[in-house]
Amino acid sequence: MADESTNRAAFEVQALYCDAMAAPQTAALCRALARVLTRDTAIGARLLDWPGEPVADATVLRIIGGLHALARRGVADPFAADETTLATILATHDATLLPWLDGPPQTNEAQRSAGLMGLLHVAAALGPHIEVLEIGSSAGLNLLIDRMRFNLGGVRVGPPGSPLAIVPDWRGPPPPAAPIAITRTRGVDIAPVDVSDPAQAERLAGYVWVDNHERLARLATAIDMVRDRPVDLAQGDAADWVEARLAEPQEEGVMRVLMHSVVWQYLPAASRDRIRAAMAEAGARATTDRPLGWVMMEPNRDLHRHEVRVQCWPGDKPMHLVALTHAHGAWVEGLPAPYETRDYVMRRGTYE
Numbered sequence: 001m002a003d004e005s006t007n008r009a010a011f012e013v014q015a016l017y018c019d020a021m022a023a024p025q026t027a028a029l030c031r032a033l034a035r036v037l038t039r040d041t042a043i044g045a046r047l048l049d050w051p052g053e054p055v056a057d058a059t060v061l062r063i064i065g066g067l068h069a070l071a072r073r074g075v076a077d078p079f080a081a082d083e084t085t086l087a088t089i090l091a092t093h094d095a096t097l098l099p100w101l102d103g104p105p106q107t108n109e110a111q112r113s114a115g116l117m118g119l120l121h122v123a124a125a126l127g128p129h130i131e132v133l134e135i136g137s138s139a140g141l142n143l144l145i146d147r148m149r150f151n152l153g154g155v156r157v158g159p160p161g162s163p164l165a166i167v168p169d170w171r172g173p174p175p176p177a178a179p180i181a182i183t184r185t186r187g188v189d190i191a192p193v194d195v196s197d198p199a200q201a202e203r204l205a206g207y208v209w210v211d212n213h214e215r216l217a218r219l220a221t222a223i224d225m226v227r228d229r230p231v232d233l234a235q236g237d238a239a240d241w242v243e244a245r246l247a248e249p250q251e252e253g254v255m256r257v258l259m260h261s262v263v264w265q266y267l268p269a270a271s272r273d274r275i276r277a278a279m280a281e282a283g284a285r286a287t288t289d290r291p292l293g294w295v296m297m298e299p300n301r302d303l304h305r306h307e308v309r310v311q312c313w314p315g316d317k318p319m320h321l322v323a324l325t326h327a328h329g330a331w332v333e334g335l336p337a338p339y340e341t342r343d344y345v346m347r348r349g350t351y352e
Contacts, residue, residue, distance in 0.1 A: 002054055007047060008034045010054035014061065021327060023211040025079045029067065029086075030060055036087045041094045046101055056265055058104050061207070066100030069206035079210055104266055105207045106193055108138035109215060110222045111329030112261040113145045114168040115297035115308045117152055117175060121322050122257060122293035124176035125312045129183055129254045130293070133245050135238040135275075136263030137187030139195045139204055140231035141222040146182035147229075153334060164221050169331040175322070183254055186232040188241040195223045196230075215328060238267055239274040246282040250290045256282075257293035262306070262327070264298045264344070283313030297325060298344055308332075309344050319343050 011034035018027035039045040043063065050059050067078040067089070076089045090097065119130060134143055149158040151167045153174030195201040201223050208215045234241065242258065250256055258279060264272060279294060286292040292313040299306050308323035320339035325332045 002050055002052065004048045007050050007054045007059070008037070011060050013055055014064075017327075018209070018211075021330075023209045025211050026064060026209045029064060029079055032081075032083055032086055033060075033063065036083050036090070038087075041090050043090055043094050043097045043101070046098065059101065061105040061107070062101050062103075063097065064209075065105050065203075065207040066097040068208070068210050069100075069203065070096070071210065072202065072205060103191060106138040106191075106204055107207050107262065107328075108141045108193065108204060108219075109208075109261075109328045110141045110144065110148070110164060110218055111166055111168065111215070112297055112325075113142050113148055114150065114152060114166050114329040114332050115306065115323060115325040116142060116145060116259050116261055116295055117150055117157065118295040118297070118308045118310045118322055119145075119182075119257060119259070119293075120152075120155070120157070120175040120178050120180060121310045121320070122255065122295060122312050123180040124178035126255050126288070126291040126293065127253070128179040128181045130180065131183055131251070131254050131256050132185040133242070133256065133258050134185070134187035135189075135242060135258070135260045136266065137189045137192065137231075137233055139193035139200075139223070140187050140189075140226060140233040141219075142259075142261065143185040143187045143231040143233065144222060144225055146185055147225060152332065164218070164225060166329070168326070168329055171331060171333040172323075173334045173336050175334060183251075184232075186234070186245070188234045188236050188238060190235070190237065192233050192235050195226050212328070237271070238263075239271040239278070242275050243278045246278050252289050255291040255293055257295055259295040261297040262299065264296070283311075286313035288314065294319070296344060299327065307344070317341060 011030045015027040015030035037044040037047055047059055070076045078086055078089050147162055148164045148166050149160055149162040153170035155174045155177045193200050193204055283292050294311040297306055297308050306325045306327050307321055309319040309321050311319045318341045320341055322339055323332050323334050
């Protein structure tokens with residue numbers, strides 16, 4: 001259980017991440033909040049007395065999202081405020097900000113699909129036809145992965161006329177230039193965001209850091225694409241959903257792939273265990289005609305980086321670490337073979 005000191009320290013931890021990812025305005029606001037929060041406001045009391053683990057629970061990003069939303073509406077500008085003014089903003093908008101602490105941030109970043117194109121590794125291993133199952137889909141923007149156009153170190157994937165271009169700064173060897181045909185995408189989220197609702201779409205934009213102008217533009221494009229042709233996004237529990245989807249008949253010649261990005265840490269340990277068990281059982285049943293894959297982009301919180309891991313069945317090889325990536329997909333570093341082989345293990349620290 002956290003105490004006040006731990007809860008205040010979480011703001012500096014997040015500020016260091018913002019420093020590392022060229023977000024100075026957000027970093028400065030994190031540090032200012034750590035100094036001005038008091039129990040005189042409900043928002044301050046709740047943050048200082050947070051009962052869980054504040055870094056894992058993303059408490060800082062929850063309040064930052066609410067404050068950015070105020071700025072986007074022109075109600076107040078916490079990013080330009082001195083500490084006295086910031087304290088006044090917190091007091092004035094206490095009731096408005098408080099609900100932002102009720103759930104984790106929905107950092108639904110379409111450029112994370114650059115890392116999720118670890119799909120090319122599983123396609124190279126087991127064939128081009130892929131059915132994508134995504135957990136923690138938020139608004140379902142990464143379910144557009146079949147409609148995005150990618151340039152991944154010179155490897156081009158996706159419809160060339162797509163309005164949503166994913167072109168990260170690529171480092172290291174490119175991914176396999178394997179043919180890929182995504183036949184279907186489906187996703188689930190415990191609290192999916194309906195971007196057809198302007199209020200929910202605006203809330204999603206609040207979670208994008210104010211420094212990240214390109215991310216805001218990309219978000220607007222992705223939202224337009226979902227509104228034009230909705231994605232297959234369900235509300236539900238991730239473990240329940242994975243178990244149910246893996247139990248469904250699988251089309252011959254199509255690989256079923258579980259994918260997720262910056263989601264694992266939000267799931268209860270029991271849910272993570274159930275998903276691992278369900279994947280292992282489905283992997284044991286997998287054949288070359290009905291293969292199974294797992295692609296994840298999750299944080300290594302000790303090293304302030306994110307890691308792209310893939311696993312394929314049939315076979316008994318553990319997960320392969322195939323790339324490192326920026327938390328929001330701004331850069332991807334492909335790794336050379338032979339790949340590190342071990343399952344993903346959550347580490348201490350923070351995330352974005």
